[in-house]
Amino acid sequence: MSLSRKHGVIALFxxxxxxxxxxxxxxxxxxxxxxxxxxxxxxxxxxSGAHCAAAPGS
Amino acid sequence: MAHLAHDDRERVKHSPQRSRVWGRSALLLAALSLVLILAAAAGARFGLLLLIGFGLGATLEGLRFGFAGPWRAMILRRDPSGIFAQLLAIALVATAAFPLLAQNGGELIGAHAPIGFAMVGGAFVFGIAMQLVLGCGSGTLVNAGSGNPIALVALPFFAIGSFLGAAHLNWWTALGTVPLAPLSGAAGLGVTLAALGLAAALFWVLADHDNRRLPRRLVIAAAVVALLAIGNLVVAGQPWGVVYGLGLWVAKGASAAGVDLAANPFWGSAAHAERIAQSLLTDVTSLTNLGLIGGAFIVAAWRAGLSQPIPRLPALAWAATIFAGLALGYSSRLAFGCNVGAFFSGISTGSLHGWVWFVAAFAGSVIGVRLRPLLQLEAR
Incomplete structure (x- = not known):
């Protein structure tokens, strides 16, 4: 059986x-x-959320 | 006649078209149910953020709006149409975000970060890595949601890299940064829009004559992405971002496994320790990330695009994918964001680091495009 994208998505979920x-x-x-x-x-x-652009200590 | 009509009705009842309609309705119903369940369990804001994520994922996948692919198209074919769409979307967001930030500074924040040595180096490495896996921050999530095997392998390593990059961020930032000086107000918006126009003009000049266009599909995509990004800012109080959420997923796992994160200058700080203690279902970027995956999945399933076989790639290509995933995560933390948090949200909210990120990551992309075939990542 060959693997398809469907199998990858199932594993991801x-x-x-x-x-x-x-x-x-x-x-x-x-x-x-x-x-x-x-x-x-x-x-x-x-x-109050965290963001990737926030510098340390900000 | 009545007998034939009955047969016809039976055929319609069991036709593939009818089952597709049912399948698509079930997909939308499931997505909406998840949004409502989350809103009821955690709060309306979090349900709305998941919905925004679904919208972003569906738009990026459905209208093929991306970052890594258009940059590759410009580098290889001198086709700037996708970059024009990115610049248009950023301009639309900036037009709304600058006044919003100016008038609501206590409630809303921009994606403002300092320019520094590690920031520039991080963006450069990110540009290389995003061309290797043909997926940036948002692209890797969207591609994973649509079952792309490269993205599925890269994603967990992206998350691990993001966690490690954040853990080392204080050290890297201490190498040197210039003081934060974000653009703001009407003058800042004018400078940003003029710079976006200049960037578009530069790509127009560099483009192949036949590729100087902006297809209607991408205009629509840019408008929808911009609308959703503005929605993210208004709902969350902060611009659209990706990589913090990925690192947080690993931080939660590490913390539960007994790793002492309290001693780490980044993850041990009060704000991030609080995020680790709270559920991912109340974290802004985690929710939009999950929505990106889900939205892309809905579109892929809608189009019946999940039956494509997984390509056979050599071991070198898979090893390069793992390494690129780690590099994507680690470098994007040093760069204060990926194509979304730094380039898209940084520029559209007045952060100069977004412009520097753009130049450094594009330079890295030129190298990444050349490395891809050498690492046997091109489709066979």
Whole structure:
């Protein structure tokens, strides 16, 4: 049987599902009631996500 | 007649076209369900970010908007159409982002990073590596989502490289950087748009006469990508990025495996330790990354494009893919971003490091294009 892209994608999704299952079992529980506002714009809150352009210590 | 009509109805009921419609509807329903489940479980912002990621992945794959491929087309065939589309998308984002950042500085931040020795070197190496695997930050995720075997092999090493590059980032940055001086306001937007126009003019002059065009497909793609990137900024409070999320996935695994990240100057700092403790489903770049993969998958499955066989490549090509994946991740952290975080989001939010990244990565790409056949990565 020759392998196709479908097999690669299935393997990828199995790995992602495993990653997310592992993540959910090793992280602080999700809490939609403490979630930030749907839009950062107009929320009055400072941006808090991490970005690859952020220099160390910034 | 009634008998024939019944047969016709049966044929339609079981026709491949009908099953395709069902399959496509199921794909869209599944994607929408994931967005709604995430919004309900973690918060509406995170569901919306996953949706933006789906949109980006579907647009990049569906309309063939990319970065590595168009740069290769310019280098080999002097075809700048894909680069024109990139510059157009960046200009559209900048036109919205500069005023937004000027008026909402407390809530929104740009992709601003300092120019430095390691930053320039990182971008140069990234340019080489992205031509080896024909996928940049977003491209590797999109290609993986559509089942491209090179991207599927490169992606985990990209993530490992990103984790290691971040872990060493403080040391590399200490080699020397110039003070941060982002462009801002109306004057900054004017300078950025003028520079984008000059870059487009330069590629126009360098292009083959027959390739001086911008196809309608790419104009649409640039507009949609720009709209989604602006959406990312408005929803997340920060521009579209890729590589931080990949490194975070490995950092979480390393932390759970007992690696002491608290001693690391980068991963041990308060902001990143907090991200490691929280779920990936609340991390901005992780969500858009997952969306990129999912969106590309939807388009590939929609087109029934997953049946292509995996090509036979020599061991040297697979080894080069693994090495290039590591290099992509490591170098993009030193460069303060990949084609998305540094080039696209950096320039469109006024960071000068985006322009330096563009020049250095393009120079690296010229070498990467030449290396690809030597490493037996060209299709046979």
């Amino acid at each position: 199995v790995i992602i599902a495993g990653l997310l299952a592992f993540d959910l079992s090793h992280s602080a529980p999700l809490d939609p009631f403490r979630a930030p506002a749907i839009l950062a714009l107009g929320s009055g809150q400072a941006a």
